[in-house]
Amino acid sequence: MTRSVYLAGFGHCSASGATLGAACDTIIAGDIRCASRSVAGQTLPFYALADAASLSDWDLRAREIICGVGREVRAGCSISDSEWSQAGLFFASSSFQIGALEFAARVGRAEFPPAAEFAVKAADWLGIATSPWCFATACTSSLSALDAAATLIRAGVLRRALVLGVELPNITSLAGFAALNLLSPAASRPLDRQRDGLVLGEAVAAIWLTDEPCNGHWGDWRVAGIDAALDSHSATGPNPDGVLIADVMTRALRNAGLSAVDIDLVKLQAAGSPAVDLAEGIALRRVFGERPPALLSLKSYFGHTLGASGAVELSALAACLARDTVPATAGFSAIDPDVGLAPTTVVRNARVRRVLFNLIGFGGSVVSLVIEQAS
Structure with missing residues (x-):
């Protein structure tokens, strides 16, 4: 028998707030908390956590943030010590501990640990005794991790899993995107006529998946369907015709047993990229026609958090929808x-029952997730 998979708990730490409740308040208020960071002679907008100045020990800061997110997950629903320690850990990141290696180099230490070591550390910090699975599929990493965890829960291999998305500050990611001219010098403008690039950010977020509803603080959402594909058109963006993106959305809907008219809200990838926003827009019109459901981008509230973005945006969205509130897309004007x-x-106030959630990643990864209220 195939089991249902529930999004039973969340934890969140981003530029919008150190907890999910605080971030939800910030988003609903439309408050933009963007700072800046310098790289290669440029000063670029960047969404940093409130404690960004306290970078004296990268590992210690990472531990405090990750443990704080874990405590928030546990506080939001009833999880016993044994359930927590034996859960599967699905660790998602684009950069893993690159920031720690940069920090070590600045203080004269040469360190070259394997990327998976950071995930093992995170499991130890959280008190999870199982060996972590690691996912690095660029900007879709968190949804790739969620897909894998949900597949194992449906099959009865696991009953519980923690999907942890981590993207902490490092110069390598920022410099790489800047060198490719993918970053905006000013602001995140999703879908806007004047959009001119991404704005990056740091964040950590977690999603607790189970095979039974939890009646948690942020509601009970069920994973209804998911689909993924790889667009080989370009190393930095999808085919502008939007065909593959539309196909992925259509298959996710089909996997959920739904059609386009059943969706109340689409959480967009849209981050202000001229090419990617256009391709996603064309894909949406292929799937929904000229009258799509409500469209929402959240990236102007915490930046594009790369490998963590799936967990970051899904947790924030669930919190807002638990208050029957659909936030505004900040940064859009024309x-x-x-x-x-x-x-x-x-x-606007609205009771949203079903959401189509899109992510489109650097390198061509595309994932669409359908979630629906379990009750």
Whole structure:
């Protein structure tokens, strides 16, 4: 028998707030907390955590943030010590501990640990005794991890899993994106006619998956369907015709046993990239026609958090929807005629039952997730 998979608990730490409740308040208020960071002679906007100045020990800071997120997950639903310690840990990141290696080099230490060592440390910090699975599929890493965890729960291999998305500050990622001219010098403008690139951010977030509803603080969402594919059109973006993105959305809906008209809200990938936002917009029109459901981008609230973005944005969205609130898309002001779509621009009260959640990653990875209220 195939089991259902529930999003039973969440933890969150981003530029919008050190807890999920604080981040939800910030998002609903439309408060943008973007700082800046210098790299290669440029000063670029960057979404940093509130404690960004306290970088005297990278590992210690990572431990405090990850453990704080873990405590928030446990506080939000009833999880026994044995259930927690024996859960599967699905660790997702684009950069893992690159920041720690940069820090060690600055203080004269040469360290070259394997990337998976950071995930093992995180499991130890959290008190999870199982060996972690590691996922690095660029910006879709967290959803790739969730897909794997949900597959094992459905099959009865696991009953519980923690998906942990981690993206902490490092110069390598920022410099790489800057060198490719993918970053905005000013602001994140999802879908906007004047959009000119991404704004990166750091964040950590977690999702507790189980095979039974938890009646947690942020509601009970069920994984209804998911699909993924790889677009080989370019190393930095999808095919502008949007065909593969549309196919992935369609298959995710089919896997959920739903059609386009059943979706109440689409959480967009849209991060302000001229090419990717256009391709996603064209794909949306292929799937939904000229009258799509409400469209929402959250990246102007905590930046593009790369490998953590799936967990970061899904947790924030669940928190807002638990308050029957659909937030506004910050940074949008004018429709791009080539896209022909406008996201939400005002906060509105609404009971959302089903969501299509998109991520499109550097290197061509595309994932669409369908979630629905379990009750």
